[in-house]
Amino acid sequence: MAKKVMLVGAGGVAGVAAAKMCQNPGTFGELLIASRTESRCLAIKTDIEKRVAAGVGAWSAAGKNATSISTAQIDAMDVARLTALIKDFGPDLVMNIALPYQDLAIMEACLAAGVSYLDTANYEPPDEAHFEYSWQWAYRERFERSGLTAILGCGFDPGVTQVFSAYAQKHHFDTIETLDILDCNGGDHGYPFATNFNPEINIREVAAKGSYWVDDPTGDKPEVAVETRKAFAKGWWVETAPMAIKREYDFEEVGRKDMYLLHHEELESLGCNLKGIKRIRFFMTFGQSYLTHLKCLENVGLTRIDPVDFKGQKIVPIEFLKALLPDPATLGPRTKGKTNIGCIFHGLKDGQTADYYLYNICDHEECYAEVGSQAISYTTGVPAMIGAKMFLEGHWRLPGVHTCEEFDPDPFMSELPVQGLPWRESFNPVRVP
Numbered sequence: 545m546a547k548k549v550m551l552v553g554a555g556g557v558a559g560v561a562a563a564k565m566c567q568n569p570g571t572f573g574e575l576l577i578a579s580r581t582e583s584r585c586l587a588i589k590t591d592i593e594k595r596v597a598a599g600v601g602a603w604s605a606a607g608k609n610a611t612s613i614s615t616a617q618i619d620a621m622d623v624a625r626l627t628a629l630i631k632d633f634g635p636d637l638v639m640n641i642a643l644p645y646q647d648l649a650i651m652e653a654c655l656a657a658g659v660s661y662l663d664t665a666n667y668e669p670p671d672e673a674h675f676e677y678s679w680q681w682a683y684r685e686r687f688e689r690s691g692l693t694a695i696l697g698c699g700f701d702p703g704v705t706q707v708f709s710a711y712a713q714k715h716h717f718d719t720i721e722t723l724d725i726l727d728c729n730g731g732d733h734g735y736p737f738a739t740n741f742n743p744e745i746n747i748r749e750v751a752a753k754g755s756y757w758v759d760d761p762t763g764d765k766p767e768v769a770v771e772t773r774k775a776f777a778k779g780w781w782v783e784t785a786p787m788a789i790k791r792e793y794d795f796e797e798v799g800r801k802d803m804y805l806l807h808h809e810e811l812e813s814l815g816c817n818l819k820g821i822k823r824i825r826f827f828m829t830f831g832q833s834y835l836t837h838l839k840c841l842e843n844v845g846l847t848r849i850d851p852v853d854f855k856g857q858k859i860v861p862i863e864f865l866k867a868l869l870p871d872p873a874t875l876g877p878r879t880k881g882k883t884n885i886g887c888i889f890h891g892l893k894d895g896q897t898a899d900y901y902l903y904n905i906c907d908h909e910e911c912y913a914e915v916g917s918q919a920i921s922y923t924t925g926v927p928a929m930i931g932a933k934m935f936l937e938g939h940w941r942l943p944g945v946h947t948c949e950e951f952d953p954d955p956f957m958s959e960l961p962v963q964g965l966p967w968r969e970s971f972n973p974v975r976v977p
């Protein structure tokens with residue numbers, strides 16, 4: 545039976561998630577889009593309704609018992625108002641596709657209203673460029689006791705990368721020893737500098753120190769100065785200066801790209817959940833123009849997150865920078881090229897060493913033709929919708945707070961190609977040195 549979902553946020557990713565829900569009216573009967581600026585919710589609703597009426601391609605089945613869409617204005621930081629709105633609408637699930645700053649407030653409101661929760665990025669305090677799961681893992685007992693499920697980080701990375709890891713673990717390895725997550729965006733939007741998702745979150749992520757996870761602090765010799773090695777779970781973090789580790793990789797259908805080691809949230813949960821794992825790294829591709837602009841913005845102080853005095857007013861430079869940069873939701877019509885995101889595993893199967901690469905290639909222009917967005921929002925919004933579908937159909941329902949590798953990957957893997965993100969696999973991949 546079709547269910548009710550409340551979506552918080554109305555940016556690029558929320559627009560795709562809403563569109564994909566409406567392509568699946570058998571699962572998603574009613575959708576409330578609630579965000580800080582209601583006109584953006586209405587713009588998403590109008591665009592979807594036009595596409596449903598046209599019924600072209602992936603929208604062909606959307607018109608039959610079409611999903612009904614309503615909208616509301618909400619500041620998600622106002623827990624009391626948000627709780628009242630959730631209770632009033634009575635959804636089966638709340639999807640948080642606003643910003644990481646809102647995670648804890650929305651989790652509180654879900655607990656107060658007795659509704660399960662899903663998001664795409666882990667909590668980050670606004671005044672500290674630092675993200676980790678501890679803040680949200682602290683909610684485990686409360687969700688468990690309430691019989692509610694919280695699914696964390698259900699985009700592509702985090703999200704699908706953890707589903708890929710669970711699938712590799714289940715079907716292709718006895719032990720995964722190393723995992724490299726490779727995120728390549730070969731798209732070109734024609735601007736000298738723009739970010740493909742929320743500029744503030746994106747710049748805070750890439751300007752941060754890099755880090756990777758190892759199980760043995762003495763065995764791994766980092767190639768750059770190690771600033772700290774903090775014990776975590778059963779392993780250790782090796783921290784590096786930002787962008788200090790660079791590799792080159794030849795990505796299928798994109799070509800050769802420079803990629804840089806970053807800290808990324810899924811390393812933290814995978815370090816706990818992949819048995820036998822010895823090392824996990826995350827690499828993202830960046831072009832020289834992006835890096836030069838970023839360095840310059842950093843050098844002049846425009847990426848600072850602390851308030852500064854300006855003509856008698858306090859402004860946060862990175863928030864001001866966000867106002868100057870193109871809105872990621874507007875990049876769709878300009879972006880050409882493809883993304884290639886996946887996981888390279890190395891480990892043991894039946895006593896033999898084994899290699900396995902699981903990845904998806906996504907075309908920016910095809911995404912735009914289907915839902916009016918570029919591939920970064922698409923590759924995040926589609927998995928968010930699939931995660932919601934998994935919950936609503938009962939495949940991923942487990943009281944407590946969980947990351948995506950903790951659930952059965954098979955039904956999710958079956959949905960990926962059906963919903964627009966076909967995956968490919970290789971048993972003989974080139975490994976990253």
Ligand SMILES: NC(=O)c1ccc[n+]([C@@H]2O[C@H](COP(=O)([O-])OP(=O)(O)OC[C@H]3O[C@@H](n4cnc5c(N)ncnc54)[C@H](OP(=O)(O)O)[C@@H]3O)[C@@H](O)[C@H]2O)c1
Nearest residue numbers: 553554555556557580581620642665699700701702741742
């Ligand atoms: N897992 C992944 O692979 C992945 C990849 C990319 C992005 N993400 C995550 O996806 C999320 C959405 O990204 P995006 O690019 O769509 O961002 P975006 O375009 O900036 O949209 C964010 C939306 O949240 C709304 N919002 C912000 N603060 C709010 C508040 N206090 N109350 C209610 N609504 C609020 C914004 O409202 P306004 O319209 O008023 O500004 C906007 O509609 C982010 O958390 C991002 O980190 C995850």
